[in-house]
Amino acid sequence: MAALDLWTDGMARAAIIEFVERVTTPGGDDHVPPAERVAVFDNDGTLWCEKPMPIQLDFILRRLAAMADQDPELRTRQPWQAAYTRDYGWLGQLITSHYQGDDSELPVLAAGILQAFAGITVDDFEAQADAFLRSTQHPTLGRGYLTCAYRPMVQLLGYLEANGFANYIASGGGRDFMRPISQEVYGIPRQRVIGSSTTLAWEPDEGGGRIIRKPELDVVDDGPAKPVRIWSRVGRRPLLAAGNSNGDLPMLAFTGQPGRPSLRLLVLHDDPAREFDYTSGAEHALQQARRHGWTVVSMEHDWRVVFAETPL
Amino acid sequence: MAALDLWTDGMARAAIIEFVERVTTPGGDDHVPPAERVAVFDNDGTLWCEKPMPIQLDFILRRLAAMADQDPELRTRQPWQAAYTRDYGWLGQLITSHYQGDDSELPVLAAGILQAFAGITVDDFEAQADAFLRSTQHPTLGRGYLTCAYRPMVQLLGYLEANGFANYIASGGGRDFMRPISQEVYGIPRQRVIGSSTTLAWEPDEGGGRIIRKPELDVVDDGPAKPVRIWSRVGRRPLLAAGNSNGDLPMLAFTGQPGRPSLRLLVLHDDPAREFDYTSGAEHALQQARRHGWTVVSMEHDWRVVFAETPL
Numbered sequence: 274m275a276a277l278d279l280w281t282d283g284m285a286r287a288a289i290i291e292f293v294e295r296v297t298t299p300g301g302d303d304h305v306p307p308a309e310r311v312a313v314f315d316n317d318g319t320l321w322c323e324k325p326m327p328i329q330l331d332f333i334l335r336r337l338a339a340m341a342d343q344d345p346e347l348r349t350r351q352p353w354q355a356a357y358t359r360d361y362g363w364l365g366q367l368i369t370s371h372y373q374g375d376d377s378e379l380p381v382l383a384a385g386i387l388q389a390f391a392g393i394t395v396d397d398f399e400a401q402a403d404a405f406l407r408s409t410q411h412p413t414l415g416r417g418y419l420t421c422a423y424r425p426m427v428q429l430l431g432y433l434e435a436n437g438f439a440n441y442i443a444s445g446g447g448r449d450f451m452r453p454i455s456q457e458v459y460g461i462p463r464q465r466v467i468g469s470s471t472t473l474a475w476e477p478d479e480g481g482g483r484i485i486r487k488p489e490l491d492v493v494d495d496g497p498a499k500p501v502r503i504w505s506r507v508g509r510r511p512l513l514a515a516g517n518s519n520g521d522l523p524m525l526a527f528t529g530q531p532g533r534p535s536l537r538l539l540v541l542h543d544d545p546a547r548e549f550d551y552t553s554g555a556e557h558a559l560q561q562a563r564r565h566g567w568t569v570v571s572m573e574h575d576w577r578v579v580f581a582e583t584p585l
Numbered sequence: 586m587a588a589l590d591l592w593t594d595g596m597a598r599a600a601i602i603e604f605v606e607r608v609t610t611p612g613g614d615d616h617v618p619p620a621e622r623v624a625v626f627d628n629d630g631t632l633w634c635e636k637p638m639p640i641q642l643d644f645i646l647r648r649l650a651a652m653a654d655q656d657p658e659l660r661t662r663q664p665w666q667a668a669y670t671r672d673y674g675w676l677g678q679l680i681t682s683h684y685q686g687d688d689s690e691l692p693v694l695a696a697g698i699l700q701a702f703a704g705i706t707v708d709d710f711e712a713q714a715d716a717f718l719r720s721t722q723h724p725t726l727g728r729g730y731l732t733c734a735y736r737p738m739v740q741l742l743g744y745l746e747a748n749g750f751a752n753y754i755a756s757g758g759g760r761d762f763m764r765p766i767s768q769e770v771y772g773i774p775r776q777r778v779i780g781s782s783t784t785l786a787w788e789p790d791e792g793g794g795r796i797i798r799k800p801e802l803d804v805v806d807d808g809p810a811k812p813v814r815i816w817s818r819v820g821r822r823p824l825l826a827a828g829n830s831n832g833d834l835p836m837l838a839f840t841g842q843p844g845r846p847s848l849r850l851l852v853l854h855d856d857p858a859r860e861f862d863y864t865s866g867a868e869h870a871l872q873q874a875r876r877h878g879w880t881v882v883s884m885e886h887d888w889r890v891v892f893a894e895t896p897l
Contacts, residue, residue: 395816449820462620463819463821464818464820473813473817474809474813475809475812475813477835477838481822481842482835482838482839484812497787504796505760506776507775508776509775523787527787527793528793529792
């Protein structure tokens, strides 16, 4: 079987195979020892679907709606009001503004998000995330969220791993939200999931202590935080990075170094029939990709399939 | 060759071997799958020597002295004054106070430490740390710093790895200080080094951007921060933890869970002939070890050798 057979015989597939062969050919000029083969992947919109809203936002909104269901006073305050009345306009505008560089309304949402899971243990949070991801349908695609991963990207992860790469998720989404399913969905073990995080605190108890989520933001792993977070966790520059939005630009830039092989992939959502069609939030990334010759991956043209055939 | 032959035939060695056999015996009640076999190690005083001062403190003091050499005004201010005049009394008192829970003078030292390497890239910092560790002699032991690792502990790391464990360093010392030598000295790859950190920032440039050290503390990986940092990085509770001081107590506590095998090791410095003899800063840890039946490792009685035979 040919490598990456879920990819069409186009430039993206050729660029990946050519890069991996250069890096792995013993004695070659661009050979890189396995320990240094690090690949980093954004998650939302790069490894799985992020429309009509990031999967984690659905998780949070359901929790906020449940809180407002219990406490009528919350129904008059954002973001509980939007969650309770399913006012996706308020949220959509907030996300669009974020990608345009305007985060003035973001603290309102952030405060709600931080309250939504405050005070619970990391184990309880993980159990809730896991149950949500296994039981919830995507709102429009007619499939469960766990089958919203892009199969060609999952195949790419396996191809890289088979060639000695260590794959990491470097996501703007929540680290602890992805961890329960990262091995199963992507083959990426939980210690290789890097993402946004809330502040945690250890509290002693009779059985080894518990780690509690505090209502404080720790790190938003987006934009210039991505290279810092990758360095802090991995201690190396990646050789390969894949993203799909402006927030991935610093990570994509960081991946290239003079005199070292690198591959930068930018997933382009141009496939309204099978997924979605949008460039909002990716304008600068697409500009930079064209300017620097990074590899744009067209969902429509480069992928034979997008999702697994059998929906949940 | 018997396992752990650098350890005497005592209770500590027996406890380790018995624990590892329980965890790895297929079908046994306490069997743990390899992916969940996580072991965490404090560094200073647990994997290598921390007296008469932590190795990294020597590194920092030499840098502060060099700064004071360039700038006479600094010679009148702490911590530059102590570094420049080699006034170890001021520093020793500060460390003793820290272990006794009094950190009132610590900000003075911290401010100096943060200034010492501010504004340089992580690559430059690593090169300086690496050069220092390879070229500097321990002040009293007559050996280079790189040979100040405890051979029985290095052997333990290898034994655990051979039994499917992933070993992590969870140190109060600086993560980026240990990374250049962790593979060579301990067989622990750089991505498994967890430790204290300064704030980093990514700055774009023509070649992928640079990561710069800022004069701000990020995380002091000591005390209750250790379990949080371990969870954040690994996403699992460890099965085995080894430490030597009060700052390791939360990590040691976190390692035990009802219904799961665990091993807690506390290195006791009781060997003035071969290393040092002190319990200062470890009083509570020793109390807890006795109370909970953790395994105290006596350097004098449990280790056949301490250091490598051939000094640098």
